[in-house]
Amino acid sequence: MRELAYYEAKFEALDEIMAADQRVHLINGTFLSLSPHRQVFHNLQKKYGDRMMMPPISELGFCGLATGAAMAGLRPIVDLSTGSFIYEAWPQVANEAANAYSMSGGQTRVPVVFHLFHGLRGGGAAQHSGSPQAMLWNCPGLEIAIPSSPRDVKGLLKTAVASDNPTIFVDHTKLLDLRGEVPENDKPIPFGVADIKRAGSDVTLIATSYTVQVCLRAAEKLAKEKINVEVVDPRTLVPFDLAAILSSIEKTRRVVIADETHQSCGVAAEIAARIAETGFDKLKTRIRRVSTMDVPVSYSPPLEEYIGPSESRIIDAIRASVA
Amino acid sequence: MPAKKDDSTELIDLLRRMWLIRAFEEKVSALYAAREIQGLVHLGIGQEATAVGTSSQLKPDDYVFGGHRSHGHAIAKGADINRLMAEIAGRATGYCAGKGGSMHIAAKECGFITATGVVGGTIPLALGAAFAAKERRKGQLAMVFFGDGAGQAGPFHESLNIASLWKLPVIFVCENNGYAEFTPLSAHTKIERLAQHAKTYGIPNSTVDGNDLFAVRQAARKAVEQARAGKGPIFIECLTHRMRGHYEGDPAKYRELSQLAEWKKKDPLARAAKVLKARKLIADKEIESIEGEARALVEKAAAFALASPWPAPAEVDSHVTA
Amino acid sequence: MLPKLPRDGLLELCRRMFLIRHFEESLVPLHDKGVFGGHYHLYIGQEATGVPAISCLKPDDYLFTTHRNHGHLLARGAEPKRLLAEILGRVDGLNKGKGGSFHSVAPSLGFLHSSGVVAGIIPLSTGTAYASKALKNGRVTVCLFGDGSLEEGAAPEAFNLASLNKLPVLFLCENNGKYGAGRAVAAGQSSSMAAYPLTDLPKAYKIPAQQIDGIDAGLVHATVSEAVEKIRGGDGPQFIEAQTVRWPGSETNWPSVPHPTDSSLAWDVSAVAEKAREWYHSCDPLLVFVRELVEAKQATKDEIAAIERQVKTEIAAAVEFAVASPYPKPEEAERNFFA
Numbered sequence: 001m002r003e004l005a006y007y008e009a010k011f012e013a014l015d016e017i018m019a020a021d022q023r024v025h026l027i028n029g030t031f032l033s034l035s036p037h038r039q040v041f042h043n044l045q046k047k048y049g050d051r052m053m054m055p056p057i058s059e060l061g062f063c064g065l066a067t068g069a070a071m072a073g074l075r076p077i078v079d080l081s082t083g084s085f086i087y088e089a090w091p092q093v094a095n096e097a098a099n100a101y102s103m104s105g106g107q108t109r110v111p112v113v114f115h116l117f118h119g120l121r122g123g124g125a126a127q128h129s130g131s132p133q134a135m136l137w138n139c140p141g142l143e144i145a146i147p148s149s150p151r152d153v154k155g156l157l158k159t160a161v162a163s164d165n166p167t168i169f170v171d172h173t174k175l176l177d178l179r180g181e182v183p184e185n186d187k188p189i190p191f192g193v194a195d196i197k198r199a200g201s202d203v204t205l206i207a208t209s210y211t212v213q214v215c216l217r218a219a220e221k222l223a224k225e226k227i228n229v230e231v232v233d234p235r236t237l238v239p240f241d242l243a244a245i246l247s248s249i250e251k252t253r254r255v256v257i258a259d260e261t262h263q264s265c266g267v268a269a270e271i272a273a274r275i276a277e278t279g280f281d282k283l284k285t286r287i288r289r290v291s292t293m294d295v296p297v298s299y300s301p302p303l304e305e306y307i308g309p310s311e312s313r314i315i316d317a318i319r320a321s322v323a
Numbered sequence: 324m325p326a327k328k329d330d331s332t333e334l335i336d337l338l339r340r341m342w343l344i345r346a347f348e349e350k351v352s353a354l355y356a357a358r359e360i361q362g363l364v365h366l367g368i369g370q371e372a373t374a375v376g377t378s379s380q381l382k383p384d385d386y387v388f389g390g391h392r393s394h395g396h397a398i399a400k401g402a403d404i405n406r407l408m409a410e411i412a413g414r415a416t417g418y419c420a421g422k423g424g425s426m427h428i429a430a431k432e433c434g435f436i437t438a439t440g441v442v443g444g445t446i447p448l449a450l451g452a453a454f455a456a457k458e459r460r461k462g463q464l465a466m467v468f469f470g471d472g473a474g475q476a477g478p479f480h481e482s483l484n485i486a487s488l489w490k491l492p493v494i495f496v497c498e499n500n501g502y503a504e505f506t507p508l509s510a511h512t513k514i515e516r517l518a519q520h521a522k523t524y525g526i527p528n529s530t531v532d533g534n535d536l537f538a539v540r541q542a543a544r545k546a547v548e549q550a551r552a553g554k555g556p557i558f559i560e561c562l563t564h565r566m567r568g569h570y571e572g573d574p575a576k577y578r579e580l581s582q583l584a585e586w587k588k589k590d591p592l593a594r595a596a597k598v599l600k601a602r603k604l605i606a607d608k609e610i611e612s613i614e615g616e617a618r619a620l621v622e623k624a625a626a627f628a629l630a631s632p633w634p635a636p637a638e639v640d641s642h643v644t645a
Numbered sequence: 646m647l648p649k650l651p652r653d654g655l656l657e658l659c660r661r662m663f664l665i666r667h668f669e670e671s672l673v674p675l676h677d678k679g680v681f682g683g684h685y686h687l688y689i690g691q692e693a694t695g696v697p698a699i700s701c702l703k704p705d706d707y708l709f710t711t712h713r714n715h716g717h718l719l720a721r722g723a724e725p726k727r728l729l730a731e732i733l734g735r736v737d738g739l740n741k742g743k744g745g746s747f748h749s750v751a752p753s754l755g756f757l758h759s760s761g762v763v764a765g766i767i768p769l770s771t772g773t774a775y776a777s778k779a780l781k782n783g784r785v786t787v788c789l790f791g792d793g794s795l796e797e798g799a800a801p802e803a804f805n806l807a808s809l810n811k812l813p814v815l816f817l818c819e820n821n822g823k824y825g826a827g828r829a830v831a832a833g834q835s836s837s838m839a840a841y842p843l844t845d846l847p848k849a850y851k852i853p854a855q856q857i858d859g860i861d862a863g864l865v866h867a868t869v870s871e872a873v874e875k876i877r878g879g880d881g882p883q884f885i886e887a888q889t890v891r892w893p894g895s896e897t898n899w900p901s902v903p904h905p906t907d908s909s910l911a912w913d914v915s916a917v918a919e920k921a922r923e924w925y926h927s928c929d930p931l932l933v934f935v936r937e938l939v940e941a942k943q944a945t946k947d948e949i950a951a952i953e954r955q956v957k958t959e960i961a962a963a964v965e966f967a968v969a970s971p972y973p974k975p976e977e978a979e980r981n982f983f984a
Contacts, residue, residue, distance in 0.1 A: 064803070298423075
């Protein structure tokens with residue numbers, strides 16, 4: 001099977017999406033953040049420039065524009081670039097886009113995608129390292145997709161655009177150069193279907209986004225200690241595939257959840273709660289979370305490294321769960 | 324044209340300060356290229372006259388707020404370049420103990436309250452400081468720096484409105500360098516001069532050559548007088564240019580080389596020196612020694628920063644809440 | 646002045662204005678008796694802006710409105726009984742009871758969304774305009790909002806986007822903050838907006854903007870139809886500020902009716918309490934319109950009274966329908982929030 005870089009798979013998806021549906025418009029960013037691979041974006045501009053709009057620095061304004069355009073028959077994809085910038089657009093995302101379908105009793109659909117890069121990026125400091133997906137999970141009405149591999153980003157982006165619901169597409173800059181298998185003529189990946197990224201038998205390790213890759217490395221190391229870790233990637237937070245997680249826990253009896261959102265009310269917190277409510281009897285030991293600490297993200301590299309869900313913290317948690 | 328009754332010591336000091344900023348920024352650039360500094364840095368090379376001309380009129384207890392391109396603003400306000408360099412390098416000896424980095428400078432002791440990585444993010448904050456200053460009735464004021472990119476952001480407008488309604492002692496300084504990140508202003512708005520927005524909200528405003536230290540200083544002097552007299556906010560738009568890319572590492576392919584060449588001719592340091600020379604306040608030798616001193620100080624700052632320890636991991640738990 | 650329309654056109658505008666007036670007045674006793682809760686906002690005193698303005702639009706044009714939306718929906722032709730049911734939170738409401746007063750929609754009439762957040766709809770309107778332009782379907786978007794919206798950062802951001810991209814949107818600002826006895830008094834400077842006149846705000850973005858008397862149905866009709874034509878022709882956005890005098894019934898925390906409307910008030914306000922008398926005498930756009938119709942011999946007093954009687958019957962039936970409509974089943978709260 002052919003191998004693509006994550007950013008190549010993402011742009012292959014964008015190209016196919018734009019070609020297939022004239023209603024798709026791209027708004028704001030390059031979908032690459034500061035990645036040097038600008039060529040793929042310029043290629044897209046050459047082909048679809050008239051459907052790519054570069055607004056001024058007005059997140060509130062252009063996220064509202066995208067939402068309104070979605071109400072009126074387009075299927076826009078907004079790139080907010082740095083995830084923290086969604087806070088500038090919060091009223092339009094949380095008050096308008098998330099609520100419109102429900103408030104109208106099912107009449108007004110909002111098929112908009114808000115794409116953003118979340119997480120610890122290396123020197124981003126407090127205002128460029130946000131992971132808003134936990135807060136957005138607390139806004140009913142929004143779907144949330146969060147890929148971790150080239151195959152997933154392509155498949156999930158297609159489903160996000162096809163969905164009639166407002167969707168948050170949570171990406172990570174540290175994934176962009178990752179290489180992985182992407183079949184030719186791949187199919188869109190449905191929302192609400194988790195993926196076992198590594199089969200195992202001793203511990204269920206749940207993670208999303210870039211943390212999945214960190215977990216895979218941790219699992220490789222632990223394999224040498226004869227600890228066989230199963231890495232489960234939910235791929236979407238809304239809808240959420242709890243069944244896949246429960247069936248993994250049925251096998252392993254132990255669970256560790258690793259995530260880059262902050263600990264309090266974070267993604268790991270919600271997953272832990274759901275497991276505790278429905279899979280408590282399956283567990284041999286308590287649930288363990290490895291989240292970004294509840295502190296504003298410091299700039300200095302050793303501090304940023306310390307607070308995140310690092311490989312060493314994950315390994316410690318797994319060792320503790322099998323002890 | 325400089326005012327006639329200037330103190331020559333003061334003017335030479337302003338040149339010294341501009342050189343300090345220039346030398347500092349060039350050193351940061353070199354350290355970044357050598358990977359001694361990480362993350363994002365945005366340099367203000369070419370915008371020194373704006374920082375120094377305005378800050379020269381402020382008192383130590385006046386509040387200053389900046390943006391992502393604020394090393395120069397902090398230095399102009401009197402920040403210690405050793406602690407500033409250490410902060411940008413993420414060291415424990417930095418102003419923010421390594422927690423803020425380049426975009427989040429805070430040097431409270433000299434009145435530089437905070438910078439921000441969010442475009443226009445500190446404009447409402449400056450309003451608040453001005454509000455507090457007004458309550459205190461000691462003639463304090465607030466000054467906030469932002470670029471032309473902030474003019475299209477909602478909070479900018481909300482702030483102009485409130486400052487005008489409540490007659491707050493805040494000086495809005497817009498460094499219009501013609502680019503918001505990677506696109507020219509014309510792609511962001513049909514307005515050419517952001518001072519126009521100030522006019523809409525009834526705020527006295529002016530547009531000046533931001534590379535002319537004396538013009539900036541003059542405009543700032545008037546603004547400060549008015550604000551301290553309780554007459555409300557003022558808006559100063561400084562037309563200038565950043566000689567580097569938006570951030571270090573930005574190849575700036577969106578900018579014509581000819582444009583860069585044009586602006587090089589208007590270099591604020593060279594122009595200020597020329598004026599001082601013409602008025603026989605300074606000679607070439609002195610200018611050279613000013614540059615030399617600045618670079619020497621910056622070298623010391625860099626050495627201090629790089630020799631400083633990293634913050635201890637346990638520090639993440641400090642300063643989360645008071 | 647009267648709009649340049651044939652007699653039946655004028656009478657239809659008259660009917661819709663009465664419809665709005667009596668609909669809105671019917672809500673007050675219902676609320677005070679506890680038949681519905683939550684806050685609500687009445688369009689009384691602005692009928693001569695909404696009705697003629699919206700009559701200029703084509704069936705597939707988009708409209709966005711705010712918490713003060715009842716008048717706009719009725720002007721556009723929404724069924725009073727279904728709007729009332731929605732305000733009462735009943736299952737037969739426009740939104741099946743899920744939206745309430747603030748969020749009533751009627752997509753088939755072009756109302757995709759109403760927001761209760763001040764200025765919430767302004768960026769959205771640039772979106773439908775953007776879509777219409779991209780899809781080349783010739784649709785115009787009208788964004789209806791009040792003067793307070795201009796204080797929100799969302800408004801200048803939207804004006805900038807609309808201007809930069811030449812979007813086909815009409816920003817129709819209903820400034821009901823005009824205080825004063827006579828219509829000759831223009832709206833004064835707001836204590837919460839430093840810009841004055843308000844038209845300076847869109848003009849900063851080179852959006853053509855004008856101020857008009859919102860009580861003059863003919864002027865509203867002429868100005869809006871001209872603006873809409875220009876927008877449809879590809880000229881880009883336009884801004885109109887229509888000024889009205891705030892209805893005295895809004896002065897209290899909760900709406901109250903100073904005097905039930907009757908067409909006879911157009912000629913004799915002596916029965917109205919002194920505090921509100923001047924408003925009904927010179928600032929009530931509905932009564933002004935009625936007077937002008939009669940003066941221009943487009944209708945007799947009797948004909949107008951007959952129209953009003955018919956409207957009152959319709960409203961009474963709407964109230965009966967809405968009150969009889971059941972509440973949605975509680976489980977409905979968990980359904981229909983994803984497509």
